Amino acid sequence: AKDTPLKVDVKKAVDADKILANGEALEHGIAGRKETVNVIASDSGLLKDGDLTATMTSVESLDDDIQPKIELKDKGSGMYSLIYVAQAVGQYLLHINQEGQPIQGSPFNVTIRPPPDASR
Numbered sequence: 620a621k622d623t624p625l626k627v628d629v630k631k632a633v634d635a636d637k638i639l640a641n642g643e644a645l646e647h648g649i650a651g652r653k654e655t656v657n658v659i660a661s662d663s664g665l666l667k668d669g670d671l672t673a674t675m676t677s678v679e680s681l682d683d684d685i686q687p688k689i690e691l692k693d694k695g696s697g698m699y700s701l702i703y704v705a706q707a708v709g710q711y712l713l714h715i716n717q718e719g720q721p722i723q724g725s726p727f728n729v730t731i732r733p734p735p736d737a738s739r
Contacts, residue, residue, distance in 0.1 A: 649731070673691055
């Protein structure tokens, strides 16, 4: 039965390559300050809760205490805000994944700098 058509599940696959992230916080941030990255998934297909995940890890330290806290907020229409707070100065890798697949440009190299000296 080589003429039997192959059945293909036509669930719209989400294309992680079409998910974009932008904002200065992808490159640098200030220690202890909330930094926001915009994640645009509007052209990538349908995202379900939990499809989009993010982790940020220090390149220099495995100390769990300094790993940044991350929050992903769904703003609707395929737009998300990724908010992170890194407490320690240094180099970090920000991974943004869609169902385990890295989005375009991920992982991002982020430099966290000390806060400006308020006493000057």
